Structures are given as structure tokens and as C-alpha cells.
Amino acid sequence: MLLDWIAASLIAIGAVFFVAGTVGLLRFPDIYCRLHALTKADGLGLALVAFGVALLADSAGEVFRILLIWFFVALASATCGHLIARYARQSGEGDAHD
Amino acid sequence: MTPDLIYGLTGIAVFAIGLVGALCAQDRLRRVLALKLCSVGAGFILVVAAWREPPASPDPVPHALVITGIVVMVSATAVALALIRRLQTLEAEADE
């Protein structure tokens, strides 16, 4: 029962981070700030959600798979963030603060 | 209210949006997107029709049909996109 509550609050906190990231994505002025908001919030939010869900898992195998999913999503989102930033820099996007 | 009602109407709306887009969109790539929306809408209808109130398990046949439809659609999309690439190249060459 206690475990359920801990898991639920972890997931809820994760969701808050996602919302923050989304607000940042929509409100921040330029691409790098947006990326920062998105990837930071995403990474942390996902970690919290994954941890919360892992607490609810039935078996060790399930926990392992959830952690694996978290690892690969984090890896992919970091790479994507890097690619977007790199492309923006090459196209000279960062100079324009409007 | 049950999920099948919600998603059934979702599917119909998506299909209609795709249909109108396919008929009205000017841009070639956008028309492909519109057709893809139509196929997802049709998929919704079949998946919804297969759904049964839990704990009953859903009818597997429409699921298989939708998987077939998805593979067929990606094939058709690939051919349409190849035609778009070819046509755009031919038109660019003609402009030069």
C-alpha cells in the first residue's frame, strides 16, 4: 500500500516535470533554451515515471525491461537534442534572438 | 460511455479529415499525409469493432486485418513518395 503511494507520487512528480518541459518548449525564446527545457525536464520526468512504474512491477524481469526502456529513451532523446542543436548551429539559427 | 464509442467517433473524424485533405490539399506531400490519416481512421474502426468489454478478449481477426492494412499502406506510401521524388526532380531539370 505504501509502495503504491510512493510509486504514484513519483509518477505524479515526473508528470509535473513533463508539463514544465512542455511549457518551456512553448514559451522559451530561442531554440537552445527550448531544447534545454525539453531535454532536462524530459530526462528527469521520464526517470521518475520509470522508477515509479518499476516499483509497481510484478517481477524482476519487468523491472529490468522498464529500466532498459528508460535507458534507451534517455539515450535517444539526448542524441536527438544534440542533433537538433548541431543542425541549428550549422544553419546559424542561434544568432537570431527575436 | 465506453472507450469504443469515443475511439469509434475519433476514427470517423480522422477519416473525414484525411478524406477532405486528400481531395483539397494542394501540396503533394500533404496529400500523402492526408491519405495516411484516412488509413489510420479506417484502422480505428476495425480495432474498435474488435473491442469487447473486458474481461472478454477482443476479436483477433480485425487486428490481423489492420496489421495487413498498415503494411499495405506503407507500401503504397513508399511508391507515392518515390513518384513525388521522381517528379520533382524531372520538373527541376525541366526548369533549368
Next chain:
Amino acid sequence: MTDPLILFDLLLGVSVVALAVAVMGARDLFAAIVLFVIFGLLSALAWARLSAPDVALAEAAIGTGVTGALLLKTLHHLRYVTGQLDQFAAPGMTPAEPVPMGVIAANAAFCGLITLGLAVAYLGAPQGGPGFDALVAEAMPQSGVEHPVTAVLLNFRAYDTLMEVVVLLAAVIAVWQIERGLSDAPSPDLGQVWQGFARLALPAIVVVGTYLLWKGSEAPGGAFQGGAVLAAVGLLLLLSRAYVPRPAHRGAARLLFVLGTGAFAAVALLVTGGGRVAFQYPPDQAKTLILLIEGLVTISIAVTLAALFHGREPVALPSRRDHHDT
């Protein structure tokens, strides 16, 4: 006593429809494609919610993943051809003129009319009505596999599935034909970080794809989902230029495209005899035959999807040799 998840369903349904509108309405084509990918993933989520995990997997992997890659590749090519490659947020191929309100209103009305008509018909149909449930349940013990969707795809309605891989084969032949001699847009330099990611992701994708295929006989997954995931390996190899298709590879590629369809059709024909018709596997060999077909079809699907992404038939460079040789 409403299920609290209904709220989630409502939210998801509305977002899916809103995303569909956004895909059609977005000014920038790149944005439209990205919105489409989100749309596809949320649809897959809805299907998972409707207890259709196989379909959700297929939609996420093929309908959204592979299709999204194809769309982005095409957009890249179009921008290259029209010289818009350097622009960070280039507009679509057509000049993005504001659409008159009248047109939007007419489209919306048309759309609403179709929705209304179909919705009336839909609401009149029996909900959770008749289906194949009983027939499938009755036939499952003889199917040779434990997962009903796989049984339908590879046994009960294997003919449909064979024709589905035939469609895939037709697509790759048509694409090779259409794009013969087409020169490709230069692929972007993706940098060190991406290369590292690719190196790390490749083995993982192979494992996941094989796992999906293997699980298919008893749990959601199977040849199509596994094949699509394995196709990602091909996409990574092509994008990182770790593999560059050469003219010498054409024969092997042809064989790989045909492998799944050929094996499937051959098995379907070879099991006939002794009163059995095509596709009627002997009950004691059904599982082996289905696994054999699934394995080979997975290879073909993976290679074909990757080839559809690559597009043109690999020809000797320089590729300006498609003139009539009469």
C-alpha cells in the same frame, strides 16, 4: 459508475483528432510530418488501450516509424532538388499563402458532414457485436500457435498475409523502377555523437526485433513488427553510411526481397496433397512451418522496408545512364 480511464480516453481521442487537423493545417511541411508522427504514436496508444497491442506495435513501428522516415527522406530530397536545403525552417513546396476563411469553412463543413453521416451509421451498428470470436476460439487448438493474431495472420487467413507481402514486393519493384538513375540528395553529416548512438543502438535493435519475432507465436509481436524494428537497423546503416548499396549487391537484394514471399508461397503450395488444399498445414508440422515462414518473411520485410527507404536501385556511378539504349 464511469471508469476513471474514460477521462483519459476522452483526452486521447480529442488529441488524436486535434493532431489530425494540425497535420492538415500546419504551414510548414516539416512540422506537418512531425505532427503526423505524434499523431501516429497517440493512435497506437489508443489501440493499445483498446486491447490491440499487436496493432499498436505495428502502427508505431511501420505506420509511424518507417512511414515517418520515408516522409522525412522525401522532404529532404524535395528541398535538395529545389535548393532549399540550407534553410532551417523552409516553408513547404508550395508557397505558404494564407488560406481564405471561406475555403477553410467549406472544408470544415464538408468534413463535418461526412463525420456526421458515418457517425450516425456507426451508432446504429451493434456495439461489441458479432465477430469471429467463437470461430477463432474453436479453431485455435489446430492452429499450431498460441497467439490468436498470429494464428489468424499465418494460418486462418494466411492467404491475405501472403498477398500483403506480395504488395510489399510490388512496392519495392515499383520504387526501383520509378527511381532508376535518380541521383540522391547528399545525406547530412550527423556528427560523432550520433555515430556513437548508432553503434550503441544497433545491437539493441537487433535484439528487440528478434525478440518481437520470437514472442509472436505466443504473445503480441510477430513477423511484421519484428521486421519493421529490424528495418531500423538498415536505416541506421544507410544513414551512417556504414553500408552503401552497390550495383554488385543487386542480385542479393533481389533474392532477399523475394525470400519471404517465395518461401511463404512455396510452403503454401507444397503442403497440398492427400486431400489438403493450399495453405493447409499438416497439424503436427503447423508450428514449425509457421515459424519458418515467419522467420523468412521477417528478413524480407526488414530488407524491403530498408530498401524502400533507400529508394533507387543501386546503379553504377555516375548514375546518368538511364537513356534508351536502342
Next chain:
Amino acid sequence: MNNLMSLDPMTLALFLPLFGAMAAFIAPRAASVIGLATVLANLGAVGWLAFEIRAAAELITPLGGWAPPLGIALRADGLSVAMLALTGAVGLLVSFSALDALRDARQRQYFWPLWLLLLTGLNGVYLGTDIFNLYVMIEVIALAAVGLTVLSGTREAVRAGLEYMYASILGALLFLMGVGFVYLQLGRLDFAGLIAATPSAALSAALALMVVGLLLKTALFPLHFWLPAAHANATAPASALLSGLVVKAALYIFLRLSTYMPLPDEILVTLLGALGAGALLWGSVQALRAERLKLLVAWSTVAQIGLIFIAFARAGQVGLVESWKAAALLILAHGIAKSAMFLAAGRIKDEVGHDIIRDLDRSAIRPTLAQFTFALAAISLIGLPPSLGFIGKWSLMEGALQAGYWHWVVATMVGTLLSVAYFSRVFAGFLRFDRMQGALAEHKGWALADLAPLTLALAAISLGLMAAPILSFIELGYPFGAMP
């Protein structure tokens, strides 16, 4: 081989072209040989099937041993075998002419696998009994047909091919949505389920979606916009296949569906007939205005499809067997004559170097045999006796007269007169000497390639004399629902 003995001709007609297509794709150098052998073998299988049908009237094979509705059955009756025979025979002759018409090695290499896949799809449609299976089949047909459309690689062909692709996908998706609604209402997808169904809102929606999808695929006015450019810009053998055979697949499905699921209202039937009359007029007017020969022939396809829909409308709700037969005859007649005409037009273009109608004449380099073939095919398309087209039109008008449907008779007559007018534009050129323009290529004389279209045109004319046995064959197995 004990295995082969237990194969039935329907399974053979499906798998032969499929294996042929794969073999032709793997071994591009031998593609022509493999292709011809496959098409011949396919015709053999169809002949065997026809032989069996004459005795049994109806054959059913439940694939996988699973009976419908769970499984999918192949079923053949007189009508489906007639369509298979049309496909097999026209396909064989077009294949012969492709040997000569496709001189580019790359074109040849892709023509054969695509055409054999197309044949697989067509055979599958004519043997299908499950509407989802039909959806997959029309997609096989669509992809192969688009590949054939753009075989020439010109800008016009690719543009037309893309429009064709959009129309094909949209038509197929409308059909798929209809399939979804059928499942929603009935929980099954086989023809037997459709026959047993009672009308309901969902089934009406399903029928509307499927019919609109099929009309788009078969290019009934005003959904014909994609057809003329696609058929006119393809290479000649591809045009012959597209116009003679591919359009017929959707027509056939429509014919089957409307016998199994009668349209719910007489007004809708009349509407279809009115669209047919519109197609007849619009297609004819456009054919009168066309500047290029192949475009004229393509627009004539639009008009002829309209004529077939007038026959459908005559058959209408009550399902008059006579009118269904008229429609079936017109489908066969058009399939044979139109492929002959496209091949002949291709030969003329090949010999003269262009196909501008205004500049065609009876000059020294005239391709006599091709012009003769064109004229023979036109006789059947116009509907002069004793051609197959004549019998089809005759039974159409006879039925309409008896029922007092004067408007359909008038529409048919006007369409016939217009077809005389637009074909006369071509004949007039064939008979004139004074249009010679500059030095043209050397007269190549009769080519072997003339033989295939000539055979087809002669068949279109002479089969009219065998109309009675053909009609009684089509009726085997009661495809029109006259009997249970």
C-alpha cells in the same frame, strides 16, 4: 508428383503468375522468357478451370482448409472464369506485343515482374470471395499498375502516375472503411454473409463507401480525372493492360457487390445510370477534342465505362439478369477491343514517330496493318454487327426498350453516334494522302508486333458470332443471383 495432382486450377491460376513474377524479378535477363512462359501457363490453367466449370458450374476451394467466414475461399463460376479468360488471353497477346514494343532493356526488365504481379492481383480479384481479401488484391493491382504507368519515365507519365496513385490509394481506403463498417454490422466479411444480411444504416454506409471507392478506381465520371493522362502517357503494352484489364477489376467487384448487396434505393440506381450517361457524353466530347491518338483512345475508355454503367442502371434494383449479362458482355468486348486499339495506336506512333491525329495520313510510310487493326477495334467499340460490342449494346437496348426506359436508349444512341464521330476523325486521316509532312522514317512494313493487336481486334469482331455460347457460359453457377 502426387502433390501437383491434387492442385486445383484456381490455386494454380493464383500461384503461377506469382512465382513467375518472382522469377522474372530475380533473373532480369531471362525476364521475357519467364514472363511469356508464365502467361502461357496461366492461360492453360484458366482453360483447365473453364473445362471444370463447364461440368461443375461452380468450384470452391477453402484455402487452408478453413471454411469462410473464418478462412478465405476461392470461388469460380461462369462470370469469374470469363473474366479470367479475358485477362489470360488479352494478357498473352499484349505480352507478345511487349516483346517488340519494349526495346529498352531496363523497361523490359521491370515490365515483366510488374505485369505478372498485376496478373496475380487480377486473378485474385476474379477468384476472391472475401471483401478484405479484395481490398488487398486491388492494392496489389494498384501498385503494379502504377509501376507500369510510369514505365516510360517521361514527366507526363510520372505526373499521371502520381495522380493515378492518389486516386488508387483513396479508392482503396474508401473501400477499406466500407469493409470496417461491414464488419461492424455483420461480424464477417465473406460474400455469403453479405447475401444473408438485412439492410441497416451501417451496411448502407459501408455500401456507399465501397461503391464510391470502386467508382474512383474504375474512373466513372466525374471520378475519371486521373484516367486519360495515365492511360495516354503509358507505353503501348502498359496502356493496353491498364485500359483493357485493370479498370475491369473494380468494375467486376462493383458488379458482384451490387448483386449481393442491392442498392437500397431506385434513385441511387438512376443516379449511377445518369453518371454513366454523363461519362458517355463527356468522354465522347473530350475524345472529339483530343489532339493525340492515344488520348482519344483513353477518353473513349471513359465513355465506354459510362456505357457499362448504363447497363448496370438498367439492371437496377430488381437485378434483371438480361441487363447484368449485357454489362458483362460489354466488359468483355471493351477489354478485348480497347487493348487491341491501344496496341494499334502504339504501333502507329512507333512507325510514324508521333500520334498527332491531325497529321496522320495514308502516306508512303503508313503502318497499314496497324491502321486496319485500329479500324476493326473501332467497329467493336462503336458497336457495329457482328462484333461483341454490338451484341452487348443490343441486349442493353433491347432490355431498356422492353421496360420502357427510353432515356437510357437515347443516351446509348447518342453515345454511339458520338463514338462514330470521334473515331471518324482518325479514319479520315488514314484515308487521306495530302498530309505528308517532311521526311519521316523509313517504312518498316508489317511487323510481327502487328499480329497481336490484329488477333485481338479480329476476336472482338468474331466473338460476336459466338455470343450465345459465351452468354450461357457466363451464366454457369448463377453469378447474377437468378437462382440460389
